[in-house]
Amino acid sequence: MAANLGEGEPDANGGPVRHIPVLLPEVLAALEAQPGKIILDGTFGAGGYTTAILGAGADVIALDRDPNAIAAGQALVEASNNHLSLRHTQFSQLAEHAPAEGLDGIVLDIGVSSMQIDEADRGFSFQRNGPLDMRMSSSGVSAADVVNRAKLTDLIRIFGFLGEEKHAGRIARAIEKRRATEPFRTTRELANLIETVNPRKAKDKIHPATRVFQALRIFVNDELGELAQALFAAESALKPGGRLVVVTFHSLEDRIVKKFFSERSGKASGSRHLPMVEARPATFEPVGKGMVAATEAEAEINPRARSAKLRAGIRTKAPAERADMSIFDLPDLATLDKIGG
Template identity: 80%
Template sequence: MMTDLGGGNTEAEGGPVRHIPVLLKEVLDALEPQAGKVILDGTFGAGGYTSAILSAGADVIALDRDPTAIAAGQAMVAAHGGHLTLNHTQFSVLDRFAPEDGLDGIVLDIGVSSMQIDEAERGFSFQKNGPLDMRMSGAGVSAADVVNRAKVSDLIRIFGFLGEEKQAGRIARAIEKRRATHPFETTRDLAGMIEIVTPRKAKDKIHPATRVFQALRVFVNDELGELAQALFAAEQALKPGGRLVVVTFHSLEDRIVKKFFSDRSGKATGSRHLPMVVERLATFEPVGKGLLAATEEEAEINPRARSAKLRAAIRTVHPAMKADFSIFDLPDLAEIERLGG
């Protein structure tokens, strides 16, 4: 999940957080797992949601792009005698794993897991020094590649949009100056420079590098693009009456999910400059009020839950619409993504 930008010893700052499934009761209430149903867990992680869904009697098809999670999950696969399959893949292609008659439910818990944060060698945390990596799958462009090779203008876009960092320009220019003589290699190396350039004020609850690290992780793993693709894939994969449940941890993620469900709600569309209005058949209907947040009690026990938001909807009988990424208003970062050749 994306980093929590609140105070305290959180994932955002790399502090140790024992893995606890966020909004578990709310997820189960929205999914309604039971015997005879097939649920896809697109973000297996430590298997928190999967375990609870299996306990409710449903079969689970689980996915994860992290080979470490796949290896760790084999014991759970063996323990459930054919009721759980675990696949090493990105959740953006989840429709490839759906049975022919469709899925009864899909749950997505977006972003990086607390287990990945706790592994210094993965480079997600700057409280535990490690290589500046951040790749969930271990392949492709690393955070070090981006920091040491991207143009300043591109770094500003990454930090500003994906991290919502107000000092994006100052930090990017400082990176350019420093990398000319000594490339960045470790997490604390980068975090230390950011702290010098934008020192923490007394009222600040988070480390000055938090948003930059968030932005780099989101960019390196194309987290927003993966989420957008996964939503379209879910529309294809769910059977009528199937339920899509998405837990997000940041406004950028939640905005994508909200726009998707709004676009698929069947509301009339059209321009205020044109008299013609296009009526469309809804492919999803909201579950309940459409948005749930963690209770104060859960947030107290599990700091990760503080920024969590849950949105859920039920698939209708109408055919899936065409995938149109323009509805999300995502920035075009393709030029930067060619860093890896």
């Protein structure tokens, strides 16, 4: 799995990661944004996609679970001349914000925004010392709660699955030993411990804490569950001919999106040993030839684009199917209920 390498790492000069919309021309082409269309941007962030979609003449309904992003976006709302509606909600709830006639397009840029990384008190980045938080909505269980209270076996599963961290066991055991005498409070405390357990080598492209921080962020915000639910919601909210465009940054996310489009386009393969079942009508048709990645030129300018993948589909006239999470084959990581806030 490619970690979000452009996130949590400083730029070439050691400064903040500057927000540059990833795969922007490809996103606009896949959406076919134009006057008269209503596009939903489910991950408003710093407003990069929304600004470009407005510039193409379409109206935008933009969502974000981060209250800071909503506050920062009010200037764009005021400048949009009533062409932008900005709403504070999770993108898994996007169907509740779609007009009755349906949407012409939906775009989802999955992952943490540069705005969140740059704010030390949000606790997303080990490059900027701050409280060990990582909550996109600023409420609920924090990363510190997970690190200080989760069982050893759960920490190993979280780091191993969500971060694909090879040293998950060693890191989790070191955390358990340290927290027995002193709890973790800051990002730097955790990053320093991880670097002690797994020292950075000269050939390493990323900091040793990158994958653990990624795993904690995904877990705290239930990002994989949110993505899966958003895909089902998009199926219900798009009108026939509407377009769903999703940009992901690591293989866990991309696997979910690929599986969804495969299932909904009728391309999911069954076993030759099982009896034939009647094919279901496809609810999506693919856009283009499949996955689109950033060019080398874009990756050179914008490090965040290095692991970006775009997949898109066009909604058919077939009725939306039942939201069945089992198609994604995700493990049960519902430890949050046991940790408490």
